[in-house]
Amino acid sequence: MAGFLLRRLGVAIPTLLAVITLSFFMMHAAPGSPFASARKLPPEVERNMRARYGLDLPVGEQYLRYLGGAVRGDLGPSLKYPGKSVSKIIGQGLPTSLKLGVAALVCGTVLGVALGVAAALRRRREADHLATVAVLAGLGLPSFVTAPLLVLVFAAWLGWLPTAGLAGPESLILPVAVLTLPLLASVSRLTRAGMAEALRSNAVRTARAQGLSRTTVVLRYALPQATLPLVSILGPAAAGLLTGSLVVEQLFGLPGVGKAFVLSALQRDYTVVLGVVILYAALILVLNLLADLLYAALDPRVKLA
Amino acid sequence: MSDAAAAAPPGAEAWRRFRADRPAFVALVYVLVLAAAALIGPLIAPFSYDEVIKSDIWRSPLQGGHLLGADSLGRDLLARTLVGLRVSLAVGVVATAVALAIGVTYGAVAGLLGGAVDELMMRVVDLLYALPFIFFVILLTVALGKSLALIFLAIGAVEWLTMARIVRGQTLSLKAREFVEAARAVGVPGGMIVVRHIAPNLLGPVLAYITLTIPSVMLAESFLSFLGLGVQEPLTSLGTLVAEGAQQMEVAPWLLIFPALVMSSLLLALNLVGEGLREALDVTEPGR
Numbered sequence: 001m002a003g004f005l006l007r008r009l010g011v012a013i014p015t016l017l018a019v020i021t022l023s024f025f026m027m028h029a030a031p032g033s034p035f036a037s038a039r040k041l042p043p044e045v046e047r048n049m050r051a052r053y054g055l056d057l058p059v060g061e062q063y064l065r066y067l068g069g070a071v072r073g074d075l076g077p078s079l080k081y082p083g084k085s086v087s088k089i090i091g092q093g094l095p096t097s098l099k100l101g102v103a104a105l106v107c108g109t110v111l112g113v114a115l116g117v118a119a120a121l122r123r124r125r126e127a128d129h130l131a132t133v134a135v136l137a138g139l140g141l142p143s144f145v146t147a148p149l150l151v152l153v154f155a156a157w158l159g160w161l162p163t164a165g166l167a168g169p170e171s172l173i174l175p176v177a178v179l180t181l182p183l184l185a186s187v188s189r190l191t192r193a194g195m196a197e198a199l200r201s202n203a204v205r206t207a208r209a210q211g212l213s214r215t216t217v218v219l220r221y222a223l224p225q226a227t228l229p230l231v232s233i234l235g236p237a238a239a240g241l242l243t244g245s246l247v248v249e250q251l252f253g254l255p256g257v258g259k260a261f262v263l264s265a266l267q268r269d270y271t272v273v274l275g276v277v278i279l280y281a282a283l284i285l286v287l288n289l290l291a292d293l294l295y296a297a298l299d300p301r302v303k304l305a
Numbered sequence: 306m307s308d309a310a311a312a313a314p315p316g317a318e319a320w321r322r323f324r325a326d327r328p329a330f331v332a333l334v335y336v337l338v339l340a341a342a343a344l345i346g347p348l349i350a351p352f353s354y355d356e357v358i359k360s361d362i363w364r365s366p367l368q369g370g371h372l373l374g375a376d377s378l379g380r381d382l383l384a385r386t387l388v389g390l391r392v393s394l395a396v397g398v399v400a401t402a403v404a405l406a407i408g409v410t411y412g413a414v415a416g417l418l419g420g421a422v423d424e425l426m427m428r429v430v431d432l433l434y435a436l437p438f439i440f441f442v443i444l445l446t447v448a449l450g451k452s453l454a455l456i457f458l459a460i461g462a463v464e465w466l467t468m469a470r471i472v473r474g475q476t477l478s479l480k481a482r483e484f485v486e487a488a489r490a491v492g493v494p495g496g497m498i499v500v501r502h503i504a505p506n507l508l509g510p511v512l513a514y515i516t517l518t519i520p521s522v523m524l525a526e527s528f529l530s531f532l533g534l535g536v537q538e539p540l541t542s543l544g545t546l547v548a549e550g551a552q553q554m555e556v557a558p559w560l561l562i563f564p565a566l567v568m569s570s571l572l573l574a575l576n577l578v579g580e581g582l583r584e585a586l587d588v589t590e591p592g593r
Contacts, residue, residue: 015432019436026444027447142524142569144548145565148554149565151551151554152555239436243440243528247528262534280437
């Protein structure tokens, strides 16, 4: 177990380092000054600005400084908001983004498993058809199409829910729904396939032969087997949620990390964009590692050598 | 990879199987119709996509000669959707070509060299797979500025991974086949073997994956445009149109509904074609 963890960390840490290095130098190769704006700065002001942000140092030294800071959680100052650090900007958005992400993860998993199980138990009946439609809609429609369409129907036409902003729990319903949909689709598809296979397995056949009730067989014997593969989509699901959060936070005007990221990208606030990309890459790497460990912990057949 | 698919030229047999796949075939026809509309449509449409008509601001569909209505500047939505479709398809094709060039080269080199080099190259691909790619595209557009050409490049530069895997797996299995061994035995030089025996057999699987790469590339472009990082005014793309429509949906819902409809149906159709082609050519993705 420890050996496995060490080896995986031995891959994850160089990867993260490569991501930081690549992103850092890409930003530095960017043409134009980060301080360029409609108003031309006097040369001495620009020189002072560069010195203040350490941009007058050799690139190698800047890189080492950045790396040293990143290890300690300091991602440098924002270039557009003087006095605000990148870590602070991210820290301000994180609670909102986490709330959305966790809610969507829970909803997507619970509803997806329920739908998948129902579909597998009633193949080619209503639940199964419903699952197929959900899968098609969730996988086929990108979030930036579903989000405005849901707002149009439920907020603008029916008036049941607020269109945007952060006011009370009901303002989170639509954003979470948009983020949940693609997750729901992949979870229910995977569960349906896993359940169909589990119901044919020897363990389930034995349990049935022992005369256990249908509910017990399904919940105690088939379900754990069927949902095990779900662990492996943890990483991709998180990546999907992060991507979706850009659209959702933008469209619903929620003050999360995604919104800060898009705003910084539009304003070319290099350090913030760089910081968020590094944070997200680290998050995905950690989640993938976690998924591997969880998989091994749950499946006695997998040995981490 | 079955023997039949690798041996058969990407021709008659595969086409017959594809035709038998009803949804995929209908989807192909639909895609071709849309592509033709995108090419010819703007030429024969009664309005130009950037023609501002003050009296037609937020005109509803079917009124004032605007089949799909008009936008906040009185520009015809049909003309704009056709141009947007054209731009989105162009991004799809060009960025896919970039992805194709990188992916095929990378995969073929890994597959041909084999051994430790192959191991290392594929490990890199595995690592890149785990990262949220759209963020790197955004990083690229921020670093390099916004222009259509750069969007092509940036998206192509991140969408080559699957292509590299396919080509590498295919090359490895072809390398071990009898006809390659026979060619080698009679002394055909390495370069010739690649050109005459390996490259032609890569065609089928690569073709199938091209059709699956196009929709994912278009999705990435629309996503960027939706966030305001893509194509710039007055030019437009389906993603830009959806984004604009979303901002005005309460006064003019048609500005959201029509572009959204065109885009989702096109993406769905392209995916169906890709899946159908993949099945007809019997390609499986290695390493997944």
